[in-house]
Amino acid sequence: MMLKIQGDVNMRDAYIIGGYATETGKLKDDFNLLGARAAKGAIEDAGVKAKDIERAYVGNAFNGNAVGQSVFAVLGMCGENLPITNVEGYCSSGGLAIHHAIDDVRYGKHEITIGVGAENLTLHRGTGTAFAINFNDPNPEGMHGMPMPGKYGSRARVYMNETDCTKEDLADVVVRVRRNAAKNPRAWMRNPVTREEVLASRMIADPITLLMCCGITDAAGAVVIASEDVVKRLGISKPVKVAASVMISGPVDVGHVDSTGDDITELAADILYKEAGIGPEDVDLCEIHDAFAICELLYYEALGFCKKGEGFIYQREGKSDHGGECVFSPRGGLLANGHPVGGTGALQIAESYYQLKGRCGDYQVDNAKVALAHVTGGGIYGAEHAVATLHMLTV
Amino acid sequence: MAGKEKGKKEKKKVEEITFYNKDIFEVPEDGSPPFIKAWKCNQCGRLWFPRTKYCTNPECWSEDLVPVPLSRIGKIYTCIDIYIGAPGFKTPYVWGYVDLPEGIRVPTTFAGEVKSFEIGDEVEVIAAPIRKNNSGEDIISWKFKKVS
Numbered sequence: 001m002m003l004k005i006q007g008d009v010n011m012r013d014a015y016i017i018g019g020y021a022t023e024t025g026k027l028k029d030d031f032n033l034l035g036a037r038a039a040k041g042a043i044e045d046a047g048v049k050a051k052d053i054e055r056a057y058v059g060n061a062f063n064g065n066a067v068g069q070s071v072f073a074v075l076g077m078c079g080e081n082l083p084i085t086n087v088e089g090y091c092s093s094g095g096l097a098i099h100h101a102i103d104d105v106r107y108g109k110h111e112i113t114i115g116v117g118a119e120n121l122t123l124h125r126g127t128g129t130a131f132a133i134n135f136n137d138p139n140p141e142g143m144h145g146m147p148m149p150g151k152y153g154s155r156a157r158v159y160m161n162e163t164d165c166t167k168e169d170l171a172d173v174v175v176r177v178r179r180n181a182a183k184n185p186r187a188w189m190r191n192p193v194t195r196e197e198v199l200a201s202r203m204i205a206d207p208i209t210l211l212m213c214c215g216i217t218d219a220a221g222a223v224v225i226a227s228e229d230v231v232k233r234l235g236i237s238k239p240v241k242v243a244a245s246v247m248i249s250g251p252v253d254v255g256h257v258d259s260t261g262d263d264i265t266e267l268a269a270d271i272l273y274k275e276a277g278i279g280p281e282d283v284d285l286c287e288i289h290d291a292f293a294i295c296e297l298l299y300y301e302a303l304g305f306c307k308k309g310e311g312f313i314y315q316r317e318g319k320s321d322h323g324g325e326c327v328f329s330p331r332g333g334l335l336a337n338g339h340p341v342g343g344t345g346a347l348q349i350a351e352s353y354y355q356l357k358g359r360c361g362d363y364q365v366d367n368a369k370v371a372l373a374h375v376t377g378g379g380i381y382g383a384e385h386a387v388a389t390l391h392m393l394t395v
Numbered sequence: 396m397a398g399k400e401k402g403k404k405e406k407k408k409v410e411e412i413t414f415y416n417k418d419i420f421e422v423p424e425d426g427s428p429p430f431i432k433a434w435k436c437n438q439c440g441r442l443w444f445p446r447t448k449y450c451t452n453p454e455c456w457s458e459d460l461v462p463v464p465l466s467r468i469g470k471i472y473t474c475i476d477i478y479i480g481a482p483g484f485k486t487p488y489v490w491g492y493v494d495l496p497e498g499i500r501v502p503t504t505f506a507g508e509v510k511s512f513e514i515g516d517e518v519e520v521i522a523a524p525i526r527k528n529n530s531g532e533d534i535i536s537w538k539f540k541k542v543s
Contacts, residue, residue: 140445141502143415144525144536145484147477154473154491161514205490206476206509252451254444255498259473381445 014105015231016240016393017112018046018224019353021346023186024337026122027218031063034220035071035118038346042114042222047234050077053224054110056084057100059093059117060342061377063124067342071118088342091289092247092377093117094221095345095389101225102245102391111227117346118220125216139381149213149292153205155259156294160207162260165297165312167207171198173293174211174335176321181332183362186351188217189336198293212293217338221346223353240356243370244276244392250383257384260309262302264376264388269303276392278370280304283326283392285355285365286372287348290333296320300328303374327365330355345375349391356395370394411528415536418446418462422522422535429522430467431537433499434460444499468542469495471516476509483526493518493539506540517542 020041022034029037035058043050056077058068068084078084089096094117101115141151159165175195181187193211201211231239248271250264257263273279280303288299297311305326306314314320320328331337331351334344352371354360371393378386414420422429433442436450438457443450450457474491477484489505489512504525505512512518519542524533 140415140419142481143534144502145477145481145488145490145504146502147479147481147490150475150477150480150490154475157475157491157514158473203478205478205480254500256472256494256500 011106012108013228014102014225014242015228016223016242016349016353017226017231017234017236018042018044018048019222019350020045021186021221021350021354022219023188024217024219024340024347025188027120028123029120030123031060031067031118031120031218031220032070032074034120034218034343035067035116035222036074038118038220038222038350039071039114039116040075042224042350046224046226048112048224050075051081052112053077053082053114055101055104055113056082057087057097057113057115058084059087059089059095059097059115059346060119061088061090061093062121062341063119067118068116071116089387089389090377090379091339091341092345092375092387092389093342094347095349095373095375095391096247096377096387098223098225098346098349098391099245099247099389101223102242105225105227106242111230113225114222115225115346116220116222117343119340119342120218121216121340122218141381147205149208150205152292152294153208155298156207159260159294159298163309163312167199168195169297169312169315170207170212170293171195172315173290173296174198176315177290177296177329177333177335180330180363181336184331184360187332187336188215188338189332208292208294214291214334215338217340219337219340219343219347221343221348221350223346223349238395240353241394242391243278243394244272244390246272246275246391247387247389249387250378250380250385252380252382254382259384260298262298262384264383264385265299265302265374268388268390272372272390272392273304278392278394280326283370283372284368285327285330285352286374287329287331287333287352288374289376290329290335291339293335296328296333299374303372322365330360330363330365345373345389348373348375349393352393356393368395411530411532413528413532413534415525415534419444420522420537421464428467429520429537430464431495431501431520432462433465433497435463436460442497442499444501465495465497465499467520468517469493469501469539471512471514471518472500473514474505474512501537503537503539506538512541
């Protein structure tokens with residue numbers, strides 16, 4: 001079955017006219033307050049009124065039902081003037097919600113919409129509990145003791161077996177993104193770390209140590225999406241344009257798959273670059289789903305920034321750093337911000353919006369004109385991930 | 396909170412299993428060696444693991460699926476020593492995937508010590524307790540050990 005390029009029907013441009021990212025961390029405000037803060041911030045930043053928002057999509061994974069309505073009720077916006085849809089795509093929920101807010105504008109259904117991702121995990125999580133195995137779920141991976149760091153770690157093992165990538169390369173990913181986060185006032189972990197500290201931290205799944213894993217945090221992000229007519233009416237100079245917005249489901253295959261690739265990312269990136277008419281060589285900053293250090297190296301490859309098997313070389317040569325070819329995780333990624341599951345995808349997009357507007361101060365990417373955001377969600381048995389949502393923004 | 400309450404209700408209804416699971420793993424009563432099973436579609440011939448209700452070929456969807464034993468020996472595709480693991484698993488343990496010649500990849504723990512398995516090792520399937528259920532009883536399923 002041929003994949004259609006999303007947007008090969010008549011489509012108009014959509015713009016991000018306002019955005020807001022909360023800080024990340026173990027926060028006292030619950031998901032509805034976090035989401036409301038982000039939505040309010042994005043609406044105010046856009047210079048529009050609450051009543052101007054025509055449609056809302058709210059991404060969340062674990063906070064239960066009617067999350068979106070709860071968020072907008074805090075702002076007095078839940079009612080007959082604002083249809084709200086709740087979006088669940090596991091870790092991709094926030095990006096997915098924004099994708100739908102964008103689609104509503106670019107396919108001509110609405111003029112102004114909002115996409116939000118919000119999550120509070122720490123207020124609802126018992127100490128020491130992990131996501132419990134449902135013994136009635138015929139999922140052999142879960143039944144047989146697969147932990148998430150182990151799943152990614154097992155891919156690192158194959159990668160290190162097939163290339164000259166070392167555990168020091170994994171540690172250096174963390175050093176670099178923590179250095180970025182140190183300059184981001186919103187980041188959870190703001191103290192830099194050394195390679196030795198990363199390697200010496202608690203062993204989780206060999207070679208993945210504690211500092212190579214993202215933590216569990218809370219946060220929210222939101223962006224207001226609008227048509228070109230609205231941009232002109234509001235007189236917004238240098239608006240941030242949505243060059244592409246792509247989501248796909250994960251291919252399911254329990255056969256002999258190359259787990260150093262990331263099939264869903266590769267497929268989605270291909271669509272993204274075609275839809276945007278922009279390739280990886282033109283991207284200035286990239287927020288990716290770096291839940292574990294190995295993810296960065298594999299995604300440099302899967303997103304087409306370097307050849308297969310050379311992700312660790314791309315990093316060794318400084319290409320993923322400031323002054324290199326593309327700054328990866330300028331906000332500190334998931335590794336330094338933690339992973340507020342449904343919030344992450346929205347944070348990436350809101351932070352990318354800030355970058356393109358030149359608002360990032362000490363962690364600003366120089367001359368940022370093109371941003372890529374990539375968030376996966378998942379998964380289900382046999383799929384590398386269940387969902388992937390990718391965005392390309394330009395200014 | 397909705398999600399948490401839902402989980403509590405499910406816990407009360409769950410049957411305590413002691414074998415995982417009869418559709419995809421068999422320990423013959425006559426004492427011959429255990430084996431993993433996949434399910435073959437009689438209509439289009441494709442092989443599926445674990446058991447599926449429908450043939451998962453969207454151009455087929457047949458419900459006429461039959462179990463087939465898979466080879467007992469495969470190769471380690473990847474293995475990793477786990478020090479902080481899944482709930483119910485005593486650490487450290489070795490976890491990973493085994494590629495069986497029929498084109499199926501099986502998730503598994505390995506019978507043996509950390510630092511003693513390598514990618515590419517030939518391994519053989521055995522039956523062993525893999526974890527406990529909520530009542531503290533063993534759950535028997537497959538594990539793989541090095542071919543002697």
